[in-house]
Structures are given as C-alpha cells and as structure tokens.
Amino acid sequence: MKLSGELKAFSGRLGHTFLQPELLVRAVTHSSMVSPHRDDNQRLEFLGDRVLGLVMAEALLKADPNAPEGQLAPRYNALVRREACADVARQIDLGAVLKLGRSEMKSGGRRKEALLADAMEAVIAAIYEDGGFDPARRAILRLWGDRINNVAADARDxxxxxxxxxxxxxxxxxxxxxxxxxxxxxxxxxxxxxxxxxxxxxxxxxxxxxxxxxxxxxxxxxxxxx
Incomplete structure (x- = not known):
C-alpha cells in the first residue's frame, strides 16, 4: 500500500516513516468509515493510550527524580488527558487527514476534541506497531515537547x-x-x-x-x- 500525498505529508509532521503504511491508514480511520474492507482505529486507540502513559510516566520520573507520587500523578494526568492529546492533534493538523463517514463530516468531526484525542492515541499505536517502542517514545517526546517541562504549572488542582x-x-x-x-x-x-x-x-x-x-x-x- 502506498500513502496518499496528504498522508505522506502527515507522516513527515509525525517524524516517522512507515514501513507498514496500512497502520497509519487504519489509525486515521474513524468507526463511521468502517466497511468490510476497512478497519477502524479503535483497537489502535486502546494500545496507544497505554504506550503514551508509559512514555509520560518515564519522562516525568526522569524530569524530576525527587518528586513524590502525589506531585507526579496530577502532572501525568495533565499530559495524557483528552485535552492534551487533542491539542497535539491540532498542532500536527491530524483532523485534516481523518477518514470520516458522511455523518461525522457533517457534524464537524474533524474538530471534535474526543475524536481528535482518540485518533492521536491511535497514531501513537501505529508508530509503536510499525517500529517498536523507541520510535514511539521519540515521536511522543517531540510532539509533546515543552508540555512535559511545563507540566508542573499546568497540573492545576x-x-x-x-x-x-x-x-x-x-x-x-x-x-x-x-x-x-x-x-x-x-x-x-x-x-x-x-x-x-x-x-x-x-x-x-x-x-x-x-x-x-x-x-x-x-x-x-x-x-x-x-
């Protein structure tokens, strides 16, 4: 399978070249586009949530070796919550490459926070499945960027x-x-x-x-x- 020009450009924004491009196609396919010949991104979303969580937990421990669990937990939540995932998705214009059914298109699915967050997690899983944990970690740390360093201020009560x-x-x-x-x-x-x-x-x-x-x-x- 070859990626469309749009998905190739998106792959560049991710910083990952897919050896199995079908994984990226599945990651951006919403359930409203499901057909007998097309899988949606829900299973990848499930996996991506866990990969993101592990990367963020590891990053927080390294960033502040002396922070107690009571400080780390709200920081972690701030980095992996739906709003953060959707914000990263907007940063790389994930909405533009989503494959949506007609009903979702009409209802503004490309801008929906929950849909963007779920797709972002699916994309993380696609990178993980394509290249393993190290490429997934590198992509996450690059995309989340300063959010990790600034999370102490963002993790409100x-x-x-x-x-x-x-x-x-x-x-x-x-x-x-x-x-x-x-x-x-x-x-x-x-x-x-x-x-x-x-x-x-x-x-x-x-x-x-x-x-x-x-x-x-x-x-x-x-x-x-x-």
Missing part, C-alpha cells in the same frame, strides 16, 4: 480542573455537598459529594473539607475522562 471541564461544556460549576461528618471536633472526618448538573457524582472522605473536596473532584474527573 482537581477542583479547578473539574470546574474548567464543566465550563467548557456549558455546565454550571460543580456542587460540593457535605454528606457526613464524624469524629470529635478536634479531629473531624468529612465525607463530601461533588455533583455535576449533567448527573455524574462522586464522594470522598478526608480529614478536612478541602481534602475531601479535592479527592472527590479528582475521582469525578477520572469518571468523566476515562
């Missing part, structure tokens, strides 16, 4: 991130409700529930309201951004 998530979707700010309080006055334990207007909610328990709110917000972010 969970409450702020959840509020931004809700605002980006036109929702009212999340609501935090004290569900329970136990223990003596000098050592209370709070259970807080955070609720989104669209329905999802999560609870967390901690020794302060703030800690419980942050933990609940973090859990809810994981639920809405699996």
């Amino acid at each position: 969970a409450k702020t991130s959840l509020q931004e998530w809700a605002q980006a979707r036109g929702e009212v700010p999340p609501q935090y409700v004290e569900i329970n309080r136990t223990g003596p006055d000098h050592q209370p334990v709070f259970t807080i529930e955070v609720r989104l207007a669209s329905g999802p909610s999560e609870q967390a328990t901690a020794g302060s309201k703030r800690q419980a709110e942050q933990a609940a917000a973090s859990a809810l972010l994981e639920k809405v951004n699996p």
Whole structure:
C-alpha cells in the first residue's frame, strides 16, 4: 500500500516513516468509515493510550527524580488527558487527514476534541506497531515537547480542573455537598459529594473539607475522562 500525498505529508509532521503504511491508514480511520474492507482505529486507540502513559510516566520520573507520587500523578494526568492529546492533534493538523463517514463530516468531526484525542492515541499505536517502542517514545517526546517541562504549572488542582471541564461544556460549576461528618471536633472526618448538573457524582472522605473536596473532584474527573 502506498500513502496518499496528504498522508505522506502527515507522516513527515509525525517524524516517522512507515514501513507498514496500512497502520497509519487504519489509525486515521474513524468507526463511521468502517466497511468490510476497512478497519477502524479503535483497537489502535486502546494500545496507544497505554504506550503514551508509559512514555509520560518515564519522562516525568526522569524530569524530576525527587518528586513524590502525589506531585507526579496530577502532572501525568495533565499530559495524557483528552485535552492534551487533542491539542497535539491540532498542532500536527491530524483532523485534516481523518477518514470520516458522511455523518461525522457533517457534524464537524474533524474538530471534535474526543475524536481528535482518540485518533492521536491511535497514531501513537501505529508508530509503536510499525517500529517498536523507541520510535514511539521519540515521536511522543517531540510532539509533546515543552508540555512535559511545563507540566508542573499546568497540573492545576482537581477542583479547578473539574470546574474548567464543566465550563467548557456549558455546565454550571460543580456542587460540593457535605454528606457526613464524624469524629470529635478536634479531629473531624468529612465525607463530601461533588455533583455535576449533567448527573455524574462522586464522594470522598478526608480529614478536612478541602481534602475531601479535592479527592472527590479528582475521582469525578477520572469518571468523566476515562
């Protein structure tokens, strides 16, 4: 199989020359384009998510050897979350080469954040399947670039991130409700529930309201951004 001129140019933006070009074609093929002779990118997306996660975990450990897990986790989440993947996809104009069905084309699929993020993960997997882990790592580190060095500033606290998530979707700010309080006055334990207007909610328990709110917000972010 030979790549189209458009995909050859995209391969150049990735910095990877495919020995198996069919992998790249599959990576940019959305499920709306599935046919008996064409596979979509969902299985590659599943793999790419894991490859990206390993590369980012490794990069963060090397970048800050003394950082505790409590600092590394939000940085990691900031680098692998949907918004980051979609941002990289826009940077390399991935949307322009996506193979979409008519319905997705009409609904603006080339600009949809979730679709771009999923395709970005599929492209990572295609590089991994084509050349192995080292080429995939090199591509990821080059494409994510300064995001890795600046992630400490980008990894905002969970409450702020959840509020931004809700605002980006036109929702009212999340609501935090004290569900329970136990223990003596000098050592209370709070259970807080955070609720989104669209329905999802999560609870967390901690020794302060703030800690419980942050933990609940973090859990809810994981639920809405699996």
